[in-house]
Amino acid sequence: MNCQECRDYIDPYFDSELDTGDAICVGQHLRDCPECRERLQSREALRGLLGRPELRFEIPETLRERLVSRFRPPAISLRERFLRKYTAPRIFVPLALAAGITLLFGLVFLNKNGLFEHPNASSLVDEVVADHVRSMLATHLLDVPSTDQHTVKPWFDGKLKFAPPVQDFADRGFRLIGGRLDYLNGQEVAAVVYQKNKHIINLFLWPSESKGDGLPRSFSRNGYNIVHWNRDGFDWWAVSDVNAADLQTFAGLERP
Amino acid sequence: MNDEHIRARFEILILPLMNDAYNLARWLMRNPQDAEDMVQESYLRAFKFFGSFREGTNARAWLLRIVRNTCYTALAGAELKGREVPLEEEANEIQDASPLPPAILTRKATIETVRAAIAKLDTDFREAIVLRELEGLSYKEISEVTDVPIGTVMSRLSRARDQLALILSDRKKNDQL
Numbered sequence: 001m002n003c004q005e006c007r008d009y010i011d012p013y014f015d016s017e018l019d020t021g022d023a024i025c026v027g028q029h030l031r032d033c034p035e036c037r038e039r040l041q042s043r044e045a046l047r048g049l050l051g052r053p054e055l056r057f058e059i060p061e062t063l064r065e066r067l068v069s070r071f072r073p074p075a076i077s078l079r080e081r082f083l084r085k086y087t088a089p090r091i092f093v094p095l096a097l098a099a100g101i102t103l104l105f106g107l108v109f110l111n112k113n114g115l116f117e118h119p120n121a122s123s124l125v126d127e128v129v130a131d132h133v134r135s136m137l138a139t140h141l142l143d144v145p146s147t148d149q150h151t152v153k154p155w156f157d158g159k160l161k162f163a164p165p166v167q168d169f170a171d172r173g174f175r176l177i178g179g180r181l182d183y184l185n186g187q188e189v190a191a192v193v194y195q196k197n198k199h200i201i202n203l204f205l206w207p208s209e210s211k212g213d214g215l216p217r218s219f220s221r222n223g224y225n226i227v228h229w230n231r232d233g234f235d236w237w238a239v240s241d242v243n244a245a246d247l248q249t250f251a252g253l254e255r256p
Numbered sequence: 257m258n259d260e261h262i263r264a265r266f267e268i269l270i271l272p273l274m275n276d277a278y279n280l281a282r283w284l285m286r287n288p289q290d291a292e293d294m295v296q297e298s299y300l301r302a303f304k305f306f307g308s309f310r311e312g313t314n315a316r317a318w319l320l321r322i323v324r325n326t327c328y329t330a331l332a333g334a335e336l337k338g339r340e341v342p343l344e345e346e347a348n349e350i351q352d353a354s355p356l357p358p359a360i361l362t363r364k365a366t367i368e369t370v371r372a373a374i375a376k377l378d379t380d381f382r383e384a385i386v387l388r389e390l391e392g393l394s395y396k397e398i399s400e401v402t403d404v405p406i407g408t409v410m411s412r413l414s415r416a417r418d419q420l421a422l423i424l425s426d427r428k429k430n431d432q433l
Contacts, residue, residue: 007414008414010414011410011413011414011417012395012410015388015395015413017394017395017410042417042421043417045421046417046420046421046424047389049365049370049424050370050374050385050389050390050420051389052367052370054367055367055370055371055374055390056275056279056390057278057279057282057283057288057291058275058278058279059274059275059277059278059279059295060278060288060292063274063278063292063295063296064274066296067271067274067295067296067299068271070299071263071266071267071270071271071299071303072263072267072271140264141264141267141268142267142268142271142272145267145271145272145274146272146274146275147272147273147275148275177268177272178272195268198311198312200268
């Protein structure tokens with residue numbers, strides 16, 4: 001490779017957009033050519049300046065609110081949402097029956113195998129899954145749609161009696177897309193919503209009754225995976241249709 | 257798919273991208289008020305077209321393409337784009353002056369200095385830099401948003417970076433004088 005070719009390839013090389021073969025050729029040329037190395041250093045110095053997040057323009061709060069209210073159905077109260085859980089449209093009745101029968105057989109099976117040790121935990125798992133499924137069907141996945149943890153976290157303040165921790169893990173493939181209030185385990189809880197590829201992850205959390213940091217426990221229900229743990233005084237429930245390994249990776253990020 | 261489901265998917269896929277839409281519009285329009293108008297207009301258009309949004313489409317590239325087209329339609333309508341021609345010529349002159357961009361850039365460049373340097377770039381170069389460096393898009397995504405082949409994305413980025421490096425190192429000389 002000569003300098004002209006290297007010059008043509010230096011940007012895709014710098015952006016990791018070359019295939020392995022070309023990248024090796026550029027790498028070899030760079031080792032031997034100080035002038036082309038200088039070009040690469042210029043790119044690195046430039047990225048140092050352009051990589052500052054403050055360079056981006058933040059959307060004005062008034063515009064954000066205008067768009068949210070325009071493109072989301074009017075907010076319904078938690079009480080209404082809670083009631084809605086039990087007034088499903090008629091089309092869901094046969095589905096619910098089928099699910100009930102499946103669940104019944106499942107429970108009998110679990111009981112037979114001695115896996116059914118925590119009846120309360122189990123019904124909570126079902127409630128968590130039911131909430132996740134409902135959030136997928138309803139028009140109300142997000143009360144506060146935002147990929148910015150500094151927008152989502154303060155939004156919960158004043159709406160809940162506790163301040164849920166909110167972190168974005170976009171760099172690890174789990175993108176924060178927003179949050180909402182929900183009703184679980186007889187109380188108002190925070191639902192922090194993430195996206196992994198095309199899958200949605202609901203992370204429910206509320207102040208824990210049990211002390212200490214429990215090891216995560218995994219469950220699976222009707223194709224959904226669930227991971228539950230206690231930490232920092234919170235009960236954490238992650239639920240999604242992503243595969244179990246991905247959900248455990250996600251849980252690992254949330255409890256470093 | 258009924259209206260409720262379209263709304264639900266729009267809320268999940270498109271609404272959280274407001275910040276990205278605004279950032280691009282702000283860089284293309286160069287002022288906050290026009291950027292706000294463009295984002296509103298873009299979201300209305302996005303919602304209108306969302307019925308034909310296919311599963312598996314890259315939502316961010318899809319929305320940013322609409323934002324970009326909305327901005328350019330407005331710019332062409334206002335004939336604002338014509339004002340940028342002198343800047344492009346100036347930029348080309350800068351590039352011809354030195355084939356090798358300086359590696360030492362001013363360290364004390366403030367946010368405003370860097371923003372001013374990006375703002376100096378011709379529109380094609382500016383949007384390539386904003387999409388790549390500020391939005392973190394891949395070449396393929398930039399190619400989808402800007403409707404040019406990947407090879408063009410590559411050469412625009414390359415020239416944009418050469419120009420930026422020169423502008424930012426010029427600043428340094430001026431700062432020292």
